[in-house]
Amino acid sequence: MRSQFLCAAAFALQALAAPSWTSTPFNPPSIPLAVRSPYLNTWLPQGQGVALNDAWPSFWAGRITAWVGFVRVDGISYTFLGAPVVDGANFTKATQKSFSFTSTQSTFVLSAGPVDVTATFLSPVEPTDLVKQSIPLSYLHVSVASTDGATHSIQVYSDISGEWVSGASEWDIQWSTTTTDILSHQISLVSPAKYEEISDQSQYGNWYYSILNGKGASAQIGRDAVVRAQFLNNGVLSTVKDNNFRAIADSWPVFALEKDLGKVGSTAAAVTYAIGHIRDPAIKYVLAGNVKQDRSLYFWSKYSTAQQVISFFLNDYSNALASANALDKKVETDAAKISPDYAGIVALSIRQSLAANELTISKNAHGGWNTSDVLYFMKEISSDGNTNTVDVIFPASPIFLYLNPKLGEYLLEPLYRYQTTGLYPNKWSIHDAGAHYPKADGHNDGTDEAMPVEESGNMLIMALGFARAANDLTQIRRYQGLLDQWTQYLIEDSLIPTFQLSTDDFAGQLANQTNLAIKGIIGIRAMAEISKLLGDNAKYTNYSSIAADYVTKWTTLSASKTGPHLTLDYNDDASWGLAYNLFSDVHLGLNLFPKSLYDQQTAWYKTVVNKFGVPLDTRHTYTKTDWEVWTAGIVTDQGLRDTFISSLKAYLSNGLNNQAFPDLYDTITGVALGFRARPVVGGHLALLLL
Template sequence: MKLKYVAIAVLLCQSLFSSAQHTPVKNNLRAPAFPLVTIDPNTSAWSYSDELYGDVVRHWTGKTFPLLGVIKVDGKAYRFLGKEEIELEPIARMGEDDHWKAPYTEKEPSAGWNTLAFDDANWQTGIAPFGTKDKESHAKTDWQEPKIWVRRIINLEKDLAGQSVYIEFTHDDDAILYVNGIEVVNTGNRTGKNNRVKLSDEVVKTLRKGKNIIGGYCHNRVANGFFDFGLFLEREGSNHFDQEAKQESVDVQATQTHYVFDCGPVKVKVSFTAPMFLDNLDLLTRPVNYLSYQVESKDGKKHQIEFYLEASPNWALNSPLQESESSEFKNGSLQYVKTGSKNQQILGNKGDDLRIDWGYFYMAGDQKNTKAMIGDSHDLRNQFLKSNHVFQSSVSGKQLALRQSFSVTSKYSDKILLGYDDLYAIQYFNENLRPYWNRDGQSTIEKQFDLANKEYSKLIKASDQFDAQLMQSAIKAGGKEYAALCALAYRQAIAAHKLVKAPNGDLLLLSKENDSNGSIGTVDITYPSAPLFLYYNPELAKGLMNFIFYYSESNKWTKPFAAHDVGTYPIANGQTYGGDMPVEESGNMLILTYAIAKAEGNAAYAKKHWKVLSTWVDYLVEKGLDPENQLCTDDFAGHFAHNANLSIKAILGIASYGYLAEMMGDQQTADKYLNQAKSMAKKWKTMAQDGDHYKFTFDQSGTWSQKYNMVWDKILKMKIFDEDIRTTEIKYYLTKQNIYGLPLDNRQQYTKTDWISWTATMADDKETFEKFISPVYRFMNETVDRVPMSDWIYTDKPKRSGFKARSVVGGYFIKMLAEKMEKVK
């Protein structure tokens, strides 16, 4: 009878849900970048411009993932997606492609060092790229000092006046570049990879036949320095699709991005959909997204329509210079085009600024109405413009395209499926693992496409429902601006992970530390990301932690605190990060283990890992109250001791262990550690007190910092710290806010947006919460940096300090999690 009542309740909930408003509240946020195709860290494509046709589609790293969409209406072509990419010829290649030599110095030179006349005879000679060289670095010259100056001489065979010339550069951190003594780049305090700047006519006029010079300066402020630059010339060539559709709107929802265009006599709606539902792991990991469209006649007349979608082999290559192979074929009801690298080195590359170059990228459409084309981009585009239905395809061609033709009097809808088969996804302690969707090796990419095609209508409806529900829940919890941020964060956070199944059967949800160092399974990336997964599926929160427990329990990691990571993506064979974060990572693991127990209503997961949790908690008891000089998750700010916020994490980690013991029925152990945590919290209050607020470090009066770790005391109802600490801090923070948010601490004007959402959640009312969130919304809406959401931004100007596309924006969901946990006993 119990099962029967459960089934009735489920049906009732489904009925109520389906009868709810399925149209989400429109997201009015002008995103820094708009998610288009989001599968995993490798297959992650974004629009970096306000209009979908305003720029080339890009991978999250910023490298081009060309995807060109054109709709022809009664013979007139309108480009609605992507841009015909500028083709560049190298004048002086980047070091990643050509290890160029140049004089350099790490001691500040005299004036004129960036001109041809300067005498650099006493400088050293190095090979690019320059960087802090270690086993994970691609640097060829080891650069350990804070600053470096490089002189690169370039011999030109002719004058370049009147031509379009670009300088490309990668820098960590500050960079200034000069061409023939003229400053052309000055980044300020930030990092960047493969940035490209067009040189002014004034500068180009100086590029004459014979010797020229690029002078480069870089300042590495903390760690992992890197410097590389090159010069490129735009190839002459004509565009085929100059006529742009007129974009009327864009709307980013959790699982979909919707666009509406005016194309003369028809209106075109285009949606990119990734049905990433966290409670359905097979669907979550299905490596297929949808590009669906609807064409509507505005005048009721019949119009002849041709739809064209073209992609580049870049989708399956790390560098466009790699050789690729493409093909077209039919399978089941679908027509496919496929591309991949000629040299398939499975799991052959690891690192941060890399794209996958093994496995295959696919596009597919219904056989009945889809034609496949492979060849040179100019030939393909000309054939489409001429309505040539006799396609001359070549497997050696650089581009692949699908074309659909139909007529419309009222409305017509269709779709194209895009997907990626990475064959093997992760190497886990020397064993190659398949992606979760093919964990037993019994599926194929064609089966996944076939399922996606058959379930299309159902999944679009489910995506609409999910998007509407998320917006409604987020608005209720934190307001419309908060909901907008959560909707934009959803796919970004999920697609920065890869789900696989461990040999022992554990779920492994492995993050890639995007745009910071490329680590895999970083614990202090897991910690801020976790609220999203705790909210929707605690099993996935366990998947963020299982590999760290295994690392210690297998004795592969023998230190008495939790590891920082398990490798460099996608190779998870053990920690590769150069420094430990003992208090940080141990506290993270303990707090999240208790959060899982609260979400599930039992401590079974903690019991499974009790021995190693006991080791970590004793480390925190010994070292956590007044942490030594060590890194925390905000490692970009450097080492520092006596960190009051880190101390909070240690204390709440100890309390978490005590509450877990209580849930397991061991009251003696519970009392011991809970009393320890409460005693430490009282000492913390005395040590950190600084008048109307609490210190950044215990030894420095007149300092302050966000105490975002204290949010768990509220969410998990621990009652370890006096409540007046939170209220005092919140009141003080409101006096320190800038136009784009609350700084991380008193040292710099930069902040972390995920931590702001945690700090805001410490407030006791929605109105105060929104006061902290509104500046973050404003930053995302106004930032000049067009990249997938950055979490490390300046609060006094609309620029990011660093980082993009990271999973930590899953931390925005902490306010929703707090609302949900409020109902848990």
């Protein structure tokens, strides 16, 4: 038995001491374990350091997703994963020796008596393979090798609990086990609710925990203490079936898989587990005429059953590992050119950012899969839960520009399509495609969260950026009328923005926002560049002239009369903020704003650096991690750029936080203020674009 309260209390005690193991490149606030989709999103909270077998893994929102691992060595059992208590059975905790993470993997090495256990959690990143990237499965690879020169009899055990299935433990679950080429547990709710969530966990679909079947493999379902004691006492699981479907918290049913590795010496032997959540349909999307369309994950175009895709996934581990290692190396090489601290920040960001997204396709009139109809959907994790929020896609956009810009276009496509139906009544860009994931049912009443300059500017800037990076004009040509409509709005309202929200909506509404005006002006110039790409030189000249004129006027409006810096809002001379929207001017090579402005802001930011970074603006001492990195991309002094990065790394490694990469924190205390597991951390790849 266990509770959230007890787990939190245990964490608080463990967080008092620094870890005894080595952590490479550093110990983050939380370690990604299985982080592959909005629902397959489990972490190991850290603080100052929690071993893999010191605490329960948890869903990004904080709820326990119990995951247990034992290794039995010559009849003596050790736990390497999770924090189980098993009455009537003896085991000891393996000793964690090291932990490391890359862009795709989290690896733990633990000593279990005369052997080392290496547990590698691999969440694949396959940005150019739409089938593989859409598979909502993740690996746990457990290898064991002798450290004393002798051979040892080894059995490996792992289980998951029903807590993965729902955000409420009183819900009844049901289960079955497949025994073909794979040994696979399937778990689901007895009464699923399509497209619904509880505490951000999906209320429909099936969970799977699987290994390859064969000699030495066994499976069992039952009460947690009973099943675990069976392995600990016997080294093999029982064939006794538990068909008493019940609530998640009723005698805590667990779903266990065991593999006898036989005699193992200094050459490692291993077993690979696959965990995942498969639901169909995945997304509800609104079409013209307010028709609702069910959309499915892309991988269904190749595999007709869950068992087929799981079998492929398990048999493909060596290829997945090779691909992951290649990507890890590329990211490390590119990011290390900035600094080692930056390389670690980028590596911690990639799985988290991509896991918020799902690739979907539709069916054609004959019932076949239409793989030319690709729409990518993003959940605004931990803030509003919206679907395809424009001002969340925008800060995340560097990850797509770096890995595969077509993914960025697939993210924008649902927004474009909906707004061309005429269902959305406003003349500016919509804020999101649906109030709550996984429903992309639009805002036909036009009452979505209004950020007119923000979202219109974002869409225009991303339209240009993705078209250039993908070297494909198809999308901007198709939607040039909509892009032009948003540009006309920016001409009306971006130089002197009315009282409204920007993407930093948590800070409240404000009129005459200096940084928001920057975005609007760049948006107008982006449309000039789009027009040029499409061969409309008259529009290029017109929009370029308007943007240049606005920059001249903005320069006067935004300047502080009492200090050499930009204001937060016009005529508020003592105010200032991070002018992160200038990054698009630099990245797109527009050269709209004079170099002297960048030099001025560089000098100013040097005077306002706190222990853990530069505040977002003068209203608070907090900051945003994505905007810090974007600001690091516009400063003209490498030393200051490196200060932004080192301050961010200091925040991530200070041991004061235990959530998945929180992107809002206090620059004085280094304490996270919310916004965890969000896709905006993809914006940390911004410096790789310059």
